[in-house]
Structure formats: structure tokens, C-alpha cells
Amino acid sequence: MKKNALSRRQFLGTVGAAGAATTVAVSAAEPRPTGWSGSERVDKVATICEMCFWRCGVLASVKDGTVVKLEGNPDHPLTRGRLCARGNAGVGLLYDPDRLKYPLLRVGARGEGKFKRIGWDEALDLFATKLKAIKDKYGAESVAFFPHGLSPKFFATVMSAFGTPNSAEPSFAQCRGPREVGYGLTFGQAVGSPEPLDLESSKLIVLIGSHLGENVFTSQITAFGTAMAAGAKLIAVDPRFSTAASKADWWLPIRPGTDIALLLAWMNVLIGEGLYDKDYIGRWANGFEQLSEHVRAFTPEWASTITDLPAAQIRDTARAMGAAKPAVLVHPGRHATWYGDDTQRARAMAILTALLGSWGRKGGIFLPTPVPKGSFDLPPFPDAPRGRADGAGSRFPLASEELGVTNGLVDATLSGDPYPIKAWVVYGQNVLESIPQPQRTRKALEMLDFVVVVDVMPVEQINYADLVLPEATYLERYDTPTIVTTARVPFIAIRQPVIEPLHESKPGWWIARQMATRLGLDAWFPWKTPDEHLATIVAPMGLNLLELRNRGAVAFKGRPYLEDRTAEEGFIQSSSGKIELYSSDLKDAGADPLPRYTPVEQPPEGFLRLIYGRAPMHSFARTQNNERLHALMSENEVWLHTAVAAQCGVRAGDRVVLANEDGVKSQPVKVRITEGIRRDCAYMVHGFGQGGRWLRRGAGNGASDTGLMSRVKVDPLMGGTGMRVTFVRPVRAAGAP
Ligand code: SF4
Secondary structure (H helix, E strand, O other): OOOOOOOHHHHHHHHHHHHHOOOOOOOOOOOOOOEEEOOEEEEEEEEEOOOOOOOOEEEEEEEOOEEEEEEEOOOOOOOOOOOOHHHHOHHHHHOOOOOOOOOEEEOOOOOOOOEEEOOHHHHHHHHHHHHHHHHHHHOHHHEEEEOOOOOOHHHHHHHHHHOOOOEOOHHHHHHHHHHHHHHHHHHOOOOOOOOOEOHHHOOEEEEEOOOEOOEOOHHHHHHHHHHHHOOOEEEEEOOEOOHHHHOOOEEEOOOOOOHHHHHHHHHHHHHHOOOOOHHHHHHHEEOHHHHHHHHOOOOHHHHHHHHOOOHHHHHHHHHHHHHHOOOEEEOOOOOOOOOOOHHHHHHHHHHHHHHOOOEOOOOOEOOOOOOOOOOOOOOOOOOOOOOOOOOEOOOEOOOOOOOOOHHHHHHHHHHOOOOOOOEEEEEOOOHHHHOOOHHHHHHHHHHOOEEEEEEOOOOHHHHHOOEEEEEOOHHHOOOOOEEEOOOOOOEEEOOOOOOOOOOOOEOHHHHHHHHHHHOOOHHHOOOOOHHHHHHHHHHHHOOOHHHHHHHOEEEOOOOOOHHHOOOOOOOOOOOOOOEEOOOHHHHHOOOOOOOOOOOOOOOOOOOEEEEEEOOOOOOOOOOOOOHHHHHHOOOOEEEEEHHHHHHHOOOOOOEEEEEEOOOOEOOOEEEEEEOOEOOOEEEEEOOOOOOOOOOOOOOOOOOOHHHHOOOOEEOOOOOOEEOOOOEEEEEEOOOOO
């Protein structure tokens, strides 16, 4: 075994010792037996993937300290042995020659990207000295934290103990936030992730802007395939003929921004024709009379002129839903920040789900099953006398104070309102790609006194950092275990190192602990090792810790359906115990208590609406430098309708520059000509066209949709940035073939 290779038996031995010191029973179970990869004997170590945030179960084959293969872990209760192309390509991240290898200190101007190598002690001392100085001068709240993913919990503890409430991740204001707020207002409970979708039992699936198949999460796509093979019907609402639309029984190429009108018309038919689930609504819902009155005028004919869809198609699809209820899955979507009225669209989708009786029913949406979880007895976090700077709970009354509003922190940094923000700590997110209006984000970064980036790869934002700290990849580190309550069976799954960290990278838990020690915050880190940390969290679960380490995941009994709950328990988490079709909370917030369609701005003459999405071989802007995934897709293309391409005089494969209304231009991007997109739209896969020079393979290829988003429409309720409000004009690139 190589010097840096982790001895598997040694590692598991320490687990056993830690487990014995806690209430977790440790049996004499044997480690997972050595396996085979081709003709080689290998150690197989269970962990979870981080090539995206679905957290599939992985088995890593390790030979002499080298990871030779990744495969799906059959013991993982949700993903059951499956990995997608990105999951299989994880070794490409581990052994990427461009990885951040040691701490870096900026020596040039901010943004210039000039650094010198320093050691960890110097880096961490500098971190603590700078943060203490900023706290003394401006207050702890002047430090903002931008986390993302599964791993930032350790850093979040440091920042909260330091005294700042200013933490915001893009998963809320640039992604799922409106959905979670809209469903929360209706059912008293957010949708959550992984989404609790009973696809396999569904008779009819309704996708509204969700392009499953291009957007791949292994278990969801597998269940989708199973449902389709079993004869489920599919309604795909999408301005583009997506992969899912190509499998659909009904494709509704809706005019962008008019989804609420379609949803209201569907409700009109379901209620008007008595096709809704009367017993369910009668027993479990509040506000049916108001809803019924509200949608009376919103006929399919009314919606047809708005949505550009035939009234007969709207009526037919509503009737199909009524016939298949309650086994109808109205997919709640994931990336939901589109037009600035997104909480209301999510509300409309939640109400439709309720009318169909699908929440907590077979073929609809699972109910979560809680799992007992251990916690640490920590001192309370200090108060932040000046409150939050991002507007969560104030300017944006329904924004999550746990997940925050990233763009609210950018606003505060630029304006100094409500108070100056002087430092950013960025962990695991790429603020120039995840937050729209990167022009503003760059300006904010330039204004700061101190910027720290903790990352695995040298994405463009490191150019703006004073200090860059290289984190170990997910295959080299322990993370907080993932406890999933939103699957058919709830489960715990663990991430554990399959080899020791390469180069001078360090696991996040170690970096965070070191930060805490240097800031005098040790009281918030009562555990010393990952083993102690894990043992405390799993203590109330009654698990065999060694078995958990060996298998990587352990499931519990699920109670996913309404029938699994007693009448006293109920299944709706709102304060009334009922589904709130009519939302008094919204009324109190000065908003429409029932969703209403309000027209969105349409593209001016000569411009197209820019829509964007995912490709199965890439995750956001995270994977473009991965050798294997780059080989599968090295750049994105812009989809243009045949008639639009003819008007612009471009042919398939030509390169065009996209220019937005503010004159912002993309890099040249290849044209794909198709009948499968509306004439008023252009489409691109997100994550390409990144700047920076450190990603030798992944930067600079194709066009960046984020770069073109110089305008957004902010949801006044929760602060999310509507990002489908960018209009672009394709212009043939100079010197293009
Ligand atoms: S869907 Fe793919 S990339 Fe995402 S966690 Fe699963 S295997 Fe990894």
C-alpha cells in the first residue's frame, strides 16, 4: 500500500473505538469483503457522490491508494446501485491536474489572479486575524457567508459562532426557494430534496418546465423510466421540445411566462366539471369556496389567448388529470426562479396537486418520515444586533432565514444598506455563475476588504480572493451524514474518505475546526474527530456503526402515504392541519391569497427570450473541466427555431454572438437549428462560457447564460431572482465560418 493510502482496517478500527464510547452499538461485523475490479483485487469503500447534489450511493474501488473505479452502491436505499455519467466520472475530479493543491495568498491586484503559495498555518492565522480585525471595526455582521451543498455545515457553525447571521446559498434565491415557500404556504411543509415523487406509481405525470432526462438525478430518472414503461401518461409543458416532451402524450409549447394562466384554467375545468377529489378536499382543505369563485372566469378559452395553447388541449389535459387522480404527479420542479412571480406559480401548482388529491397519495407526492437524529449540546450563537442584511424576513418577508438571499447580500455589499458588508467567505459555490447579474457581483467583490474562497477547483472567482483554501474532494473527506426523510423509505447515508487527501488539500471539517480554534470558538466544536461527530449524530438511531460504514447507508421504515397516518396525526403540517387553498398568510403579507396571472414582459422586436437548462453530463458550472465529461460535451450550443435562423442568415454549426438589451455580449456559440423550440425563444445549456484561466480544459468554451443576465425580476415575497427575463439577439460572429 502506498504511503498516503488510508488503511481500511485501521480506519474502520477507529470507527469502532469511537462508536464504543457512545450509545451506538458496535458489533463484530466484518468490513465489506475485498472485491474485484476487472481482474484486480481492490478495497471497496462506500460513500456518497458529490458530482451533483443528489447524493447517490457510491462504491469506490481502491487499489494501492489509487481510486481505480466508481460504481453505484447497491445498498443505497434510494439510488440502488446506479450512478449517472457524472457520478462515474468522479475520478476525473479527484485526479484533475488543475485542482487547487495548496493555500494561495493574493499578491496582485484584486481580480488579477496573481497568488503565492503559502502554508496552512499562515493561511489560517491570516484568516483569523483578518476576520477579528473586521469584527472589531465593523461588527461581526459585516462578514457574509456564501455556502452551498452538503458540506458547509461545519463552516456555518464557525460563521454563526463568530456572530454573523448573513449566510445565503443559491439553492434558495436562484433555485428552489419559490417552490418551497409556495408549497409551504399551502401544505405547511416545503417539498424538500430529493423531491418526494412517487413516480413509479403515477398514472399521469405533469412536467411544467422540468426537463427530466436532460436534468438527470439517477433515482428520479430511473423512476420516470419505470413509470413510462408501465404506461403512465405524460403532459410536458415546455416552450422547447425537450427529451421529456418527445416522450409525452401531450406537449404544450406554452408562451413563456404564462404558466399561471394555464394552471388556473386547469383548476377551472377540474372544479367546473366536478373532476377534483371531492372527499379529499372536503376533509382536508380550507378555502375551496374562495378558490372556486376565483377560477370561475379563467376558462380554457381565456387561457388560450394568453398561453398560445389551444383551449381544447387545455381542457383535454385537465380531464386526463381528473380521470387519473389521485395518482397524478404534478412535478413541483426544482429550479423555480423564472419570472419574479414564482411563489405564486408554485402556489398554483400546489393547489392543483391538492385538487387532484395527490399530496400524500400513491402516485403523487410522498409524505416525509422523520428520523431521530442526535445533536451536540452547543452554546447559543451570539445575537446579531443589527439583524440580517439580505432582506430575509424583512424586505422579503417569506424568504428563508436559514438559506438566505444571495442577491440580497450582493445588494447590501454594493449599497452599504442596511450596514456595510466588508468580507465574504465563499464555500462550495461559484458566485459568478450561480448568482445572476455577475457584473454586479464582480463590482461587489472588488469593494470588499477581505475575500476567502474554499473550493476544490480554481474557478474564476478565485481571482477576486485574498485567500484561497484548497478543500479535499468528496472522495477524500468525511462530511455531515445525509439524512433523507423525503424518500419512500427514509435513510441515513454517509460520506467517508476512500483515500487520504491529495496534494495539500484538507477536508472541510478540518479546515472549519482550525478556523474555529483560531477564532476562539472551540466551544462550538465539542467533537475532535469525524468518528465522534458521526457517532453523536447516529446515537438515537440504534444503528450498528460498523455496518453503516460498510454499507454506506441504512434505511428505516417509511410512512409515505396518508393511509399510514392516524386521524389524530393528520398529514398536513399547516397550523390549521388543513391544506390552505386560500392563503391568509399571503393576504397578511399584502399579496394575493389566491394565485393570479399577471402578464410578464415579452421580448421586444428582434429579440428572443433566453431560456436555459441542463445536460445529463454536466452539473451547473462545476464539471466542465472534468476530462471525461468534457469529452462527452465540450461546449454548449444555442437552439434557434428554423425560421429565426433563416431570418438571421445563420446555418447549423455557425457561431453567433448573443447580445442582450443592455449590450452585454456572449462569447461566440455554435448554432443548433430546430423546429423544436418556439420562435420567441433561444435555449442554451447552463454552465459553459466560464471566465478565468485556471481551468485549462473547462473555461472559455461556449456561451454563458449567467453572463447575459444583466437584468432579473425579483420575487417580492421571497427575494428569488427571476432569470427568464433576459432577451437576446443572435448576431453572426465576426470571422465565423
Ligand atoms: S445524479 Fe449523478 S452526479 Fe448526481 S449524485 Fe447521482 S451519480 Fe452523482
